[in-house]
Amino acid sequence: MSIIEIKSLIKTFGKIQAVRDIDLNIEKGEIFGLLGPNGAGKTTTIGMLCTIICPTSGSAKLAGFDIVKNPAAVRRQVGIVFQDPTLDTVLTGHENLELHARLYGVPAKQREKRITEMLELVDLKGRSNDITRTYSGGMRRRLELARGLLHKPAVLFLDEPTLGLDPQTRARTWDYIKKMAQKEQTTVVLTTHYMEEAQLVCDRVGIIDQGKIMALDAPDNLKESMGGDLVVIRAKEPPLQKIQNLPYVKEVKLNDGAVEITLKDAHLHLPELLSIIPHVECVETRMPTLNDVFIKLTGHDIRKDSPEDSGSWVDSVARYRQRGK
Amino acid sequence: MSDNRLQKELMGIYALWWREFIVFRREKSRIVSSIVQPLMWLFLFGSGVGASINISDINYRDYIYPGILTMSVLFGSVFFGLYIVWDRKLDVLKAVLVAPVSRLSIFMGKVLGGCTDVTLQILILFIFSFLFPSVNPWGIPLALLFLLITSIALVSLGLAIGSMLESLEGFQVVSTFVVFPLFFLSGALFPVDNKLPLWLQSLVKLNPLTYAVDGVRGALLNVSTFPFYIDFGVITFFAVIMFLLGSVLFSRMK
Ligand SMILES: Nc1ncnc2c1ncn2[C@@H]1O[C@H](COP(=O)(O)OP(=O)(O)O)[C@@H](O)[C@H]1O
Ligand SMILES: [Mg+2]
Numbered sequence: 001m002s003i004i005e006i007k008s009l010i011k012t013f014g015k016i017q018a019v020r021d022i023d024l025n026i027e028k029g030e031i032f033g034l035l036g037p038n039g040a041g042k043t044t045t046i047g048m049l050c051t052i053i054c055p056t057s058g059s060a061k062l063a064g065f066d067i068v069k070n071p072a073a074v075r076r077q078v079g080i081v082f083q084d085p086t087l088d089t090v091l092t093g094h095e096n097l098e099l100h101a102r103l104y105g106v107p108a109k110q111r112e113k114r115i116t117e118m119l120e121l122v123d124l125k126g127r128s129n130d131i132t133r134t135y136s137g138g139m140r141r142r143l144e145l146a147r148g149l150l151h152k153p154a155v156l157f158l159d160e161p162t163l164g165l166d167p168q169t170r171a172r173t174w175d176y177i178k179k180m181a182q183k184e185q186t187t188v189v190l191t192t193h194y195m196e197e198a199q200l201v202c203d204r205v206g207i208i209d210q211g212k213i214m215a216l217d218a219p220d221n222l223k224e225s226m227g228g229d230l231v232v233i234r235a236k237e238p239p240l241q242k243i244q245n246l247p248y249v250k251e252v253k254l255n256d257g258a259v260e261i262t263l264k265d266a267h268l269h270l271p272e273l274l275s276i277i278p279h280v281e282c283v284e285t286r287m288p289t290l291n292d293v294f295i296k297l298t299g300h301d302i303r304k305d306s307p308e309d310s311g312s313w314v315d316s317v318a319r320y321r322q323r324g325k
Numbered sequence: 326m327s328d329n330r331l332q333k334e335l336m337g338i339y340a341l342w343w344r345e346f347i348v349f350r351r352e353k354s355r356i357v358s359s360i361v362q363p364l365m366w367l368f369l370f371g372s373g374v375g376a377s378i379n380i381s382d383i384n385y386r387d388y389i390y391p392g393i394l395t396m397s398v399l400f401g402s403v404f405f406g407l408y409i410v411w412d413r414k415l416d417v418l419k420a421v422l423v424a425p426v427s428r429l430s431i432f433m434g435k436v437l438g439g440c441t442d443v444t445l446q447i448l449i450l451f452i453f454s455f456l457f458p459s460v461n462p463w464g465i466p467l468a469l470l471f472l473l474i475t476s477i478a479l480v481s482l483g484l485a486i487g488s489m490l491e492s493l494e495g496f497q498v499v500s501t502f503v504v505f506p507l508f509f510l511s512g513a514l515f516p517v518d519n520k521l522p523l524w525l526q527s528l529v530k531l532n533p534l535t536y537a538v539d540g541v542r543g544a545l546l547n548v549s550t551f552p553f554y555i556d557f558g559v560i561t562f563f564a565v566i567m568f569l570l571g572s573v574l575f576s577r578m579k
Contacts, residue, residue: 052423075425086420090348102340103424105333147420 003028003155004049008057008156011044011211018044019212021058025191026155026189033202035069035229035290037302041211043083046157050080061152070255079148079186083159085140093119093143094128097150104151104165118146121183138169142176149184156181158190170194174201193302195290207294213299217288224287226296227251229266233259236279237248237320246273274278335425341434342441348498349442354480359446361402363393364453380516381548387459390540392468392513394472396452398443399511400415401502402476405439406571410490413579428576432484435575437567439480440473454545464544471544471560475537478564488571488578511538517550533563 002024011019019041024031026148034042047053048062051071061068065073088096093234097115106114119125122142132140151210161177162170178201181188192198198205207222208217215222227250228305238259244252248269251262263269266285294302349356371386371393378385421431447469452458472567486499511534515521521529529535540556543549549556 050423072425073482075423080420082419082425084416084419087418088344088417088420089415090351091344095344095347099340099344100420100424102336102343103421103426104426105336 001028002026002165004189005313006049007058007273009045009048009060010056011048011053012043012156019048019055021169022213024206024209024213024216026187027204028187029185029188030203031178031188031201033198033205034189034203034208035193035195035198035294035302036191036208037193037300040208041191042208043159044211045208046080046159046189046191049074049155050078050157051075076151077154078157079151079153079155080157081148081159081161081245082142083170083191084145087135087140087147089133090131092129092131093124096132096143097147100147100150106151109121109155114150120149121149121180122146127193132189136169137165138173138265141165141173145176145180145318148256149180149186152184153186153189155209158188160192161190162192162194177201180215194295198290205290207290207297209294209298215293222290222293226292227262228264229262229272229288230260231263231266231273232284232286232288233261233274233277234283235259235277236281237258242276243273246276249273303322333425334427337424337430337439338434338480340426341421341431343492344439345435346441347440349438349445356446357536359397361495362400363397363450366393366396367457370424383546383548387457387546388516389514390454390460391468391545392511392538394468395445395449395475395511395538395541396508396513397446398444398476398537399508399534401443401446401505402439403480403486403499405442406435406480406485407487407490407496407499408459408491409435409484409487410493413502414493422579429572430576431573434438435484436477436480437482438569440476443476443480444469444473447515460545461547464547468541471518471540471556474560474564475534478533478560478567481564481567485567485571485574487521488574507532507534511535513538518523536560536563 002025004024006022006024009019009022010017022045031123034045036042037151038076044053048055049062049067051067051074055068059068061067062074063077067074091099094115095175097118098111101115116125116237119128122145124139124143124146127135127139132143135143144160145158148158158177162173174197177190180186189200200218204217205219205222206213215225217225234257240252240254240259243249243259243261246263246269248265249261249263253260263275265272266287272286274283291302328550347459367386367390375385376479380388382566385428409418422428451465451469454462454465486495486503510528510532512529517526517535518528519526536551536556539549539551540560543553543556
């Protein structure tokens with residue numbers, strides 16, 4: 001069953017076409033990723049699904065409710081973690097969750113139990129009575145995840161959930177996302193411009209560029225569509241024809257004196273491949289990344305004009321905001 | 326609206342109020358300065374001028390007590406409302422605004438929160454009323470009612486302006502062109518009578534706060550320029566208009 005059905009969704013801001021005609025179904029229980037560079041229209045798409053932004057045309061249904069005709073019902077079904085942090089930094093972690101529980105009408109009897117449950121899930125129980133201003137970037141994100149799931153939404157939206165976090169914290173945050181999605185049986189829709197994030201966290205990925213979905217599949221299938229892994233070999237007299245005849249080899253090319261071989265499952269077939277080539281000088285293997293897929297589809301690199309992955313959390317947020325203006 | 330729906334909206338209003346109350350309690354230095362500042366007006370400014378001046382046979386320091394109370398409400402309320410510019414800047418409001426609670430309820434929660442802050446400040450200032458011999462303690466409940474209505478009006482005004490402001494630079498502008506004129510033209514520091522130059526008299530009479538000050542003065546000192554029903558009517562009307570204006574602008578925000 002599709003929990004989200006998007007039909008011909010379009011959003012224009014004046015002359016800018018932020019989202020051009022998206023058709024997409026998201027299945028119940030999956031972790032779905034929208035992968036695309038800055039300005040691809042990810043935030044705008046999520047904004048429409050959460051009823052914060054009104055579509056220019058087209059429609060979408062979330063948990064059976066129309067986002068335009070019945071926004072109030074949709075809002076009760078969604079949890080959202082915004083791209084920019086939105087914690088109330090004057091309040092403690094616990095108070096942030098309490099405020100949220102009240103706003104979402106979580107009945108008083110269940111409130112405390114649910115808050116404790118969520119705090120334990122993100123390992124913040126011990127710090128829950130500290131003002132969130134004192135939290136680290138990773139802790140804030142985790143609390144936001146907990147807050148997003150507090151009212152048991154049918155769909156949890158995460159807009160660039162690990163933006164600006166250092167690599168270690170990012171990996172931990174992925175673990176939390178997966179753990180929570182599984183434990184709470186929630187559908188998760190996340191946006192990202194990190195290839196690894198899409199690859200490691202998502203069941204399915206939609207590649208989005210300039211407001212359009214360019215490809216849609218499981219990350220492994222998307223990479224498969226590149227035709228396989230790449231092995232680059234330098235050798236004195238490579239037997240090109242012989243290589244080509246191997247059943248698992250897709251393509252052989254000579255490039256600048258090196259043989260570029262596209263094949264399936266390089267890790268399995270490399271020994272045999274090497275055994276038929278005399279005088280191998282050097283070997284390099286490369287698995288295709290989602291970025292290769294992206295380049296193939298759009299002709300440009302997803303990382304161009306993305307902010308560096310380093311730098312402080314505040315800096316990258318500031319950079320992002322400036323970009324948005 | 327079904328019972329359940331109404332209940333959820335009420336819970337939303339309560340949530341916002343609860344948040345403001347926690348923030349209020351946490352900002353101790355702000356509470357202290359909001360008490361100390363009016364006391365400085367009363368004892369440093371009021372005693373100084375009062376050394377040589379009585380108005381309607383009341384010592385000047387006692388005479389401006391109602392005006393300074395109103396001033397506290399004015400500053401406290403308007404700046405409380407304007408504070409949402411900051412909340413928006415920090416995206417604190419963003420998470421609140423996507424919740425399944427109507428904008429009107431969020432607005433009402435904010436107004437209630439602001440009025441609570443201001444009322445608590447005023448109650449503390451009332452404790453000091455025994456230092457002003459001309460003040461009639463039995464008039465305090467009526468004065469409080471006037472100040473509460475005034476606070477509803479002014480928090481709404483602050484929120485209305487805050488909904489439209491894009492940046493914090495607007496604070497200074499609002500302070501210079503809204504808050505201070507409202508204060509100086511309210512008769513908080515001088516009686517509104519025929520001795521005033523005509524232009525000043527007209528401006529003062531156009532200022533809704535004048536009627537708040539006059540009402541509070543009537544309640545506490547038993548001297549007033551306008552009859553009770555005029556004071557009460559004008560200030561209530563002002564509050565209704567500001568509340569409506571504020572809720573409309575707040576709903577349209579962003
Ligand atoms: N409120 C807005 N007004 C005008 N243009 C906007 C607005 N929001 C987004 N855009 C534009 O729409 C495009 C898509 O933006 P966005 O959805 O934020 O992309 P992403 O989240 O993928 O980085 C960008 O070109 C952006 O500048
Ligand atoms: Mg974005």
